[in-house]
Amino acid sequence: MSAPYRIAGKGRLTPARAVRFTFDGKHYAGLEGDTLASALLANGVHLVGRSFKYHRPRGFLSAGAEEPNALVGVHRDAARKTPNVRATVQELYDGLEAVSQNRWPSLALDVGAINDLASPLFSAGFYYKTFMWPKAAWKRFYEPNIRAAAGLGVAPDQADPDHYAARYAHCDVLIVGGGVAGLTAALAAAETGARIMLVDEQAEPAGALRYESGTRIDGQDGWDWAQAAVQTLRGMDNVHLLTRTTAFGYYTQNMVALSERVTEHLAEPQQDLPRERLWQVRAKRVILATGAIERHMVFANNDRPGIMLASAGRSYLNHHGVAVGRRVGIYTANDSAYHAAVDLKQAGVDVPAIVDLRDNPQGPGVDAARALGIPIHAGRAVVGVAGRQRVTAMNVQAKGGGAVNPIPVDALLTSAGWTPSVHLFSQSRGKVAYDDAGKRFLPGVGAQDCVSIGACNGTDDLDDLLSEAIKAGREAAKAAGIATGRAGPKLKATSSESWSGGMIGAGPGADADSKGKAFVDFQNDVTAKDIRQAVREGMQSIEHVKRFTTNGMATDQGKTSNLHGLAIAAEMLGKAVPAVGLTTFRAPYTPVTFGALANYSRGDQFDPTRRTAIHPWAEAKGAVFEDVGQWKRARYFPRAGEDMFAAVNRECRTVREAAGLFDASTLGKIEVVGPDAASFMELLYTNPWQKLEPGRCRYGIMLREDGFIYDDGVVGRLAPDRSHVTTTTGGAARVLNHMEDYLQTEFPHLKVYLTSVSEQWAVIAVQGPKSREIIAPLVEGIDLSDAAMPHMSVREGKICGVPTRLFRMSFTGERGFEVNVPADYGQAVWEALWAEAEKHGACAYGTEAMHVLRAEKGYIIVGQDTDGTATASDVGLDWAVGKKKADFVGKRGMARPDLVAAGRKQLVGLRSPDGKTVLEEGAHLVADPNQKVPMTMIGHVTSSYWSENCGHPIALAMVVDGHNRMGEKLFVPMPNGTIEVEVTGTVFFDETGERLHG
Missing domain, CATH: 3.30.1360.120 (Probable tRNA modification gtpase trme; domain 1)
Known part of the structure; x- marks a missing residue:
């Protein structure tokens, strides 16, 4: 099975390693190392999806994580169906089955495309205006239909059979991004002996070196240098290199969350490996080398299949050996697109024209294109295209207007410039600053111990980038407390690559009265016209424009659309771009699966299951359990023929008439110790405590600052400097946190120590008229008479020969005792008490009876x-x-x-x-x-x-x-x-x- 757009001798894949796959049921062949996108392009497939709102035909825009269009479903089997997978990052494996989404009955013929014809009804903000009336229509008509139309892919309907993992890690320096900057910084930092983690979302780190053809570092081809650097780093004990791993969230105190795709590239599920792994990394220093993302040009019908970013066309050609077309046009306002034209031309692909919005482009890329005879149309624009399911021509016009000249093409590469990827820096609460000359936002004042280097920092010159990366790597190691020693690596680079030029906003052919839609955000079908309408309707903040139009709100987080939308809004408002503001970047950087986030926390491991020391006895007696917080608690103890109602009635009656035993071990227990313990209790509880005598108890109420009840419990004063505080079962952790918070922030002068002892003590409540008779034979060293141990008192002694804190207290209204013993002895003491209880006709009762009695x-x-x-x-x-x-x-x-x-x-x-x-x-x-x-x-x-x-x-x-x-x-x-x-x-x-x- 041939791949007509695969070019012999181009790319880095091995032709002998063929891989079979299907797309929408049709069989294709690719090569090991392909992505689904590159394999489909090799077979001449550009139409891969339909847009969300208008159901317009869509193809590939990019070759990376910024892809907004090519979202497909990947089906391994009936239980392993993953929707909304970016075809540009899905690695090909033998037997891969992919399906297009958001179309019916087929991709080529989608009845939903009628929305495109009705698009005047779906202008920006239509949902805010339409679904308000009539009021009764929301539940009956609007909501059911909106829910039916929502989303792109179909969620799986079976339980996920795979398992996921999670790990915590610490390092001296975490480097995000494995391009030239990241690899260089890693080499420099690793030389010092610092513990390094380098993460990159690709299978093979290299960044832009995957597609650049004119870069040499230390005398080597750029790609070869990157692979050698990777091998060097892999051989160092102090370096942990993670590939196929995306840093998706940057949180406080230099904690970065990573999602590692462990087996997504393998043909068969691996039972001994997790499908994905969530990493939570705490680093002393973070180096962000996240690169830059190319922007598309905004013009009429710029979403047709076959129109993509220039860097994507180069990546498919130089890495995968795939031409995106046989006759490829170029539309640009940036030098980098010229290098794409040169590479295509040298590979034998026809490049009929380069259309440059700039009047007088200059540079090595321009010179190289001219030398190859590629026609350059400067000062002109692509104002539209022909073709629907694939572009067939680009319509060229002078910027000032005039005749339109159609140029036949079967693919069109565009470049409006490069947007530094500042997402993680912004997530870290760093402030960005606008670079007017470069038409871009760059990292400004940081909020955490991180530094941005390379393209994400606006560093365009390769030699400057290498120097910056070496310095950042060594300074990060030094800041982490590592002695840096000698000067570090020296690298020299040569490059004919240029990234100069660029524009943001809409180009000619994207006017409000244009017949074709000029798309800013492909995934949410937001056009330049929509942005302008939002401003006309009163939206002035870019955050308001974003919500009114949904620009930048799709799963790609506006990676290619944000700056264009911002520039159009600024133009309409007559303001400078930074005056309009920049939208907030939030985690995750790219979509993360629920499986990765949940990892081990599913099924029985969703929440820790806590059992008391007495649980085995209750289980053996046939108790029915319920979940209370994280605890398994006996709800009731049914006897033969009893339902819950009958069992609870019997238990309640028995406790009042004789006695009952209840496992109260789950109560929160906190020891408040120190010379100022009573003073601290005075401040945390509403009750007075200074005059409470040792050996006595008191019911206490804890409030929040606003005066509302926060928790309650009985407090036993064991000694002048020691109190045993009980809390509700569900409140144990938060009450301790509440106490610690006030002790550290409001009352640090008090000499008090707080210790959670919830798990140390098993608690057996013996309640009822015969409770004293039940415990008396087993208690040593404590006078149980009413005079010596009245209600609300506590004594320390022994029971069954083990230490006990014995409280006389009741949550039933009957004479009652709560026996606290070390948890290791909990079941043994319970069994001894049960033996006595049976003599007096007592019962074991559960939480349901406890609720009724109280x-x-x-x-x-x-x-x-x-x-x-x-x-x-x-x-x-x-x-x-x-x-x-x-x-x-x-x-x-x-x-x-x-x-x-x-x-x-x-x-x-x-x-x-x-x-x-x-x-x-x-x-x-x-x-x-x-x-x-x-x-x-x-x-x-x-x-x-x-x-x-x-x-x-x-x-x-x-x-x-x-x-x-x-x-x-x-x-x-x-x-x-x-x-x-x-x-x-x-x-x-x-x-x-x-x-x-x-």
């Missing part, structure tokens, strides 16, 4: 009965706020007028008069069920259960002015009808609290 007593759960906007007063906990305390976190917030105003939601109880209906948690409450829709909601149900001990349903709710509504009738709209409820106090069982004290 609700019967009106005990709140932070995060369920509070929602982040509740104060202590709202939930009836005024008594826990020290009235005489001088200060604590949240004190001033509590005093805000809106937090003490009447009409706030307050916690109350609800009772259903029918004694049967359990309310839905989250259900709203209304005062009048007959009011017009939408009804005025005055509250919502926070907790709702059937109470076996009360014999009727119970509920807690947050209700507007609830504390003044006792006895009032309210209404709860439910799926099966509206339920009448009575507002009550929050305590439903043992209102006097006698059982708590035994």
Whole structure:
């Protein structure tokens, strides 16, 4: 199977290494080392996709990561279907199956192209104006159709069978980019002995040397020098070279995220290798050598297949040995396109004309083109093209107007100049500066320990670039603390390449009244006319223009379109380009798969699974578990024939009548230690702590600065300088963070040490009238009498021969103890307590019964009965706020007028008069069920259960002015009808609290 556009003797691929692949079901042949794009071009295929909005025919624009058009689906098998793959970076492998996207029924005949004819209806901002009315049409018509039309490729519908990996790494110097600048900097830095990481997104680092033909470094051809440099670096122990790896995000403290494509280039999935690997690299110094991206020319119908960047045409020719056409035209405002014309001409490709927007182009490339007899049309412009599914002619006209001269071509290479790739520098929060002479933005004031070198820094001369790179490499190593020693490498270069000239904005033939669309952003179908319309409609900031038109908002992040759009907007506004502003570059630099980002965090590894020391016992007893935060907690313990409702009712009844054992090990536990421990607690909690005697406990409330409840828990004072603080299960980490934050930033003068001991202690709650009888035979050295150990006290001693912190406290309203023992002994102590509990008819109970029991007593759960906007007063906990305390976190917030105003939601109880209906948690409450829709909601149900001990349903709710509504009738709209409820106090069982004290 021949490839008609493959040129014998050109490129660096081996003709004997043939590779078979398909595109839209048709079979083709390529060579090992091809990209999908180069292989298709070798076979004369230019039409590869349809545009997003207008479904116009689209071909390849580039040869790299900046590609906006050639997005295809790659199908390995039924489960491995990857949409929106850039054909320009997808390496060819034997058996590759690719399909075009966003077309129906076929690529050549797409009915969606009717959008192109209706384009006057889809001008910039049409969606903001169209979908506002009629209001009812949004849900019925607009949203379903917009969702159906959204996107390009089709997301896979099966689980991904591959695995992904993640790694963290540290280095002295991280170098991003493997072109001349990056390789040179790496060689210079590596000589010092510094730990170097060099990353490049290509399979073979070289940067622009992949296509340049007139560059020699140290007497070698540029490509050969690059490969020799790579081998040198690979042989150095202090260098880690990563290819096929994209640096996609630059974050604070010199952390750079990398995405490595490990097996995407291989024919078969590799079970022993990840498909992709996410690297998170922390570097002492970062060197950005990210190069520059060529811009296209903006003229009518500049999106036709066969029109591409000049550098892409050179890359396909000089690296892959593929001519992009047999008769290739050139349209430029930059010298670099002349080198493409020269290379094509020397390879035997007809170059009928070079059209240069400049009046008098000069330079070695121009001279070389003239020497080969290539006609040069200076001071002229391409104002349009012929052809639809592939360009067939370029229409040339003098800049000032006049006759249009069509020149037959089957491909057209364009170059409007080069845009330094400052994306990562911008992500690092560095400030860019506009270079008016070069019509480009360059790195300015940096915010982190990084330096930009080479083309991304605007360094055009090759000798200057080498000097800059050597200096940057050695200075980065030195800044990282490495002695640099001798002077470093000396490199000499010769090059006939020139990048001078360039323009930004629309060229002739891109007027607002032009018959053809002049595209600025190919992927989102944004034209020069759209940019002008945005300004006419009042958009003055480039960020507003961007959102109104979607220019630069596609997956290519405006790599080729941003500067053009900016220049057109600036022209319309009559402002200088930098005065209009530059859009923000955000991570990721190029699209990153969900698989790479999730890496190990999928399935059972999505979140760490934490189990208590008592988990095996509960599992053996048939417990049903639920996830609470990262913990597996026993929800209930069903017996034969019991469903959850019956099991929970039995557990609740048994705890009240005898006793129950509950695994409370998941509670957060923090030790606050030091001479200022009590002072610190005074500042972090609303309650007073200085006078709390050692051996006593107190319920504490923690607020945020705004006065709202943040967490709660019981605190036991073990000694004058030591407190044992408990938190909610889900709040353990954030409470410790909250404490550390204040200790370090607001109260650094206090001598306090905070230690998380959540995992150190297993906690067994023994609750119920017979709780003391159960623990008494096992406890040593602690007097358990009511007089010696009253409610809310803590003692240290032994149980079953192991150390214990024994709290007398209750979350059920019954006499209760919480036995804290070292986690290693948790199950053994539990089993000993269980043996005693069985003698007294006790049971093991789970979280569901715990919720019911605490609700019967009106005990709140932070995060369920509070929602982040509740104060202590709202939930009836005024008594826990020290009235005489001088200060604590949240004190001033509590005093805000809106937090003490009447009409706030307050916690109350609800009772259903029918004694049967359990309310839905989250259900709203209304005062009048007959009011017009939408009804005025005055509250919502926070907790709702059937109470076996009360014999009727119970509920807690947050209700507007609830504390003044006792006895009032309210209404709860439910799926099966509206339920009448009575507002009550929050305590439903043992209102006097006698059982708590035994």
